[in-house]
Amino acid sequence: MLTNNSQTDNFVKKSMEEFSTALPDGDWMVFERKLDAATSRRARKHLILMFWGIFPAGVAAIIAILIMITRESYDDTFMTNQNNGSITAQSIKAQQDDFSLPTLESIITRSVDSEPQTFEDKGFITDPETTPEPTVTDESSNDKQANESLIISEKTVKDNEFTPFEDVSTGKSKNVMALICPASGILTNGIALGIVSHESTASKPATTTPPGIMHPHIDYTKHYMPLIFGISFRYSLSDKWSIVSGLDYSLYVSDISTGQTAFKKSQCTNYIGVPIRADYHFCDFGDIGLYAGLGVKADWCFNSNINGTIQNNTRNPAITTFLSFALQYNISPVFSLYLEPSASMLMTAASPNGISTYRDSNRIYYSTSIGFRININ
Amino acid sequence: MSEEELINACRNGNKDAQKELYIQYAERVYTLCIRYLGDRENALDYTHDAIIKAFLAISRFKYSGEGSFYVWLRKITINMIIDRLRLNKRIKQVPISTIAEPADEKEDSLLPAVPPEILLQMISCMSEERRIVFNMYCIDGYSHKEIARRLGITEKGSASILAKARALLKKKVFDYVDE
Numbered sequence: 382m383l384t385n386n387s388q389t390d391n392f393v394k395k396s397m398e399e400f401s402t403a404l405p406d407g408d409w410m411v412f413e414r415k416l417d418a419a420t421s422r423r424a425r426k427h428l429i430l431m432f433w434g435i436f437p438a439g440v441a442a443i444i445a446i447l448i449m450i451t452r453e454s455y456d457d458t459f460m461t462n463q464n465n466g467s468i469t470a471q472s473i474k475a476q477q478d479d480f481s482l483p484t485l486e487s488i489i490t491r492s493v494d495s496e497p498q499t500f501e502d503k504g505f506i507t508d509p510e511t512t513p514e515p516t517v518t519d520e521s522s523n524d525k526q527a528n529e530s531l532i533i534s535e536k537t538v539k540d541n542e543f544t545p546f547e548d549v550s551t552g553k554s555k556n557v558m559a560l561i562c563p564a565s566g567i568l569t570n571g572i573a574l575g576i577v578s579h580e581s582t583a584s585k586p587a588t589t590t591p592p593g594i595m596h597p598h599i600d601y602t603k604h605y606m607p608l609i610f611g612i613s614f615r616y617s618l619s620d621k622w623s624i625v626s627g628l629d630y631s632l633y634v635s636d637i638s639t640g641q642t643a644f645k646k647s648q649c650t651n652y653i654g655v656p657i658r659a660d661y662h663f664c665d666f667g668d669i670g671l672y673a674g675l676g677v678k679a680d681w682c683f684n685s686n687i688n689g690t691i692q693n694n695t696r697n698p699a700i701t702t703f704l705s706f707a708l709q710y711n712i713s714p715v716f717s718l719y720l721e722p723s724a725s726m727l728m729t730a731a732s733p734n735g736i737s738t739y740r741d742s743n744r745i746y747y748s749t750s751i752g753f754r755i756n757i758n
Numbered sequence: 759m760s761e762e763e764l765i766n767a768c769r770n771g772n773k774d775a776q777k778e779l780y781i782q783y784a785e786r787v788y789t790l791c792i793r794y795l796g797d798r799e800n801a802l803d804y805t806h807d808a809i810i811k812a813f814l815a816i817s818r819f820k821y822s823g824e825g826s827f828y829v830w831l832r833k834i835t836i837n838m839i840i841d842r843l844r845l846n847k848r849i850k851q852v853p854i855s856t857i858a859e860p861a862d863e864k865e866d867s868l869l870p871a872v873p874p875e876i877l878l879q880m881i882s883c884m885s886e887e888r889r890i891v892f893n894m895y896c897i898d899g900y901s902h903k904e905i906a907r908r909l910g911i912t913e914k915g916s917a918s919i920l921a922k923a924r925a926l927l928k929k930k931v932f933d934y935v936d937e
Contacts, residue, residue: 389896389927389928390895390896393881393896393927394897396874397874397877397897398897400789400874400875400878401785402789402792403785404785404788404802404805405802409777409780412784412809412810413773413777415807416776416813423814714769714817
């Protein structure tokens, strides 16, 4: 039996649901003007957000393209740790100019008066199995013929696995690269508020060095938190669950101080990655959605340079698993902007050139990803 | 056009479909706003704002049958009204008092004699807290738990406000019939 209250409630409910009050005359025109104004405001807001969402990604893409197109082949002046281990006078001079090494004359003089100069004297650690100690055979920097005899033939070098670490490229691209690398670092650091994720002294590369690759003794490294730009696609499995994949560009910037001369270099390592992730949609705040995701990502290094000098890179992908929290702003049913801080764990070796990056030093690391998303359904 | 077709057309920005939907639902939303706000002028502004909000978010609406659009629209309207009222003025928590005793059956039998527009006026004349709780519970089907969460009060407070609102409504109905 219904209570009196229930009967009252039911009656009132029925009356009110069936009853409607007439609107004033001309109401539709007033409403239409308001709707048009609201639509225009929203379109302007979307344009502004799209600009600020795409602009950093566009700048990063331009930087990545510049890095790729200005990459040049090795110059004929280089240092080698190969069989005859000679050092050209030109390469020593180039080093001297850039990195304040001991003077050319003092190096050559020392080689006459003392034991043959080795790389360890310069603060380099070489792989003893593949890199015999080089010797300086020339005693005079003015002897052009003697200099020429020091130059290793291209064939000899190309026949062996070899990566120069010190300055070897003297072409125009070096200046461009030197500009781009700090610019990339500034962009990353500016956006990431200059967050230094890891500083270490006397660090060594955390990964196995590929054969023949020479790496210096590192006194100090400072890694900056990476910033990742991307474009991704979301496929909704249900109201709450979805699958996300796409393409990410990551830039890892580190400051490295090496050797006994304590000169500092900036290392820029660029990756292209493909993530795949399962997302859970928590809730919406207006047009902003909150998601959490768990996934795996493969990154390939397509460029690595130290102060503009291109480094040899491994082609194996770096695999990471990650947990992310995303804020997604829905510009329209199809297009969204996202901001995703995430915690990742590196599952494989990441260092492409034997020098440690941010995620070699921190197997579990944090990063922030921003970009553009296309919702498929 | 069917309701679903109208909604799809609205998603594409079709003005005629928007006008059609507006004409179909605006008066009901207006009445709902009068019930909650008690003021016709403000109710018209809130009606426009609520329907604009619905049209701008219509891309996220999933049609699930006849009437589902109005249910969604009503939810948007009620949430907007409550959010703005909470923003403008804190909804006071009424101290828990003794619940009013159920009225006689005689008073309930008077209800059918009251026309809907008079009933609407009686509801509009209540205090803000009683008006909102009464509308949410009796007409729009919210539970005390949901009302408490939305208004920032306790469930017992919600029940107490509702009891007072019912008692007041019954008194007004009795007075109206006596006239």
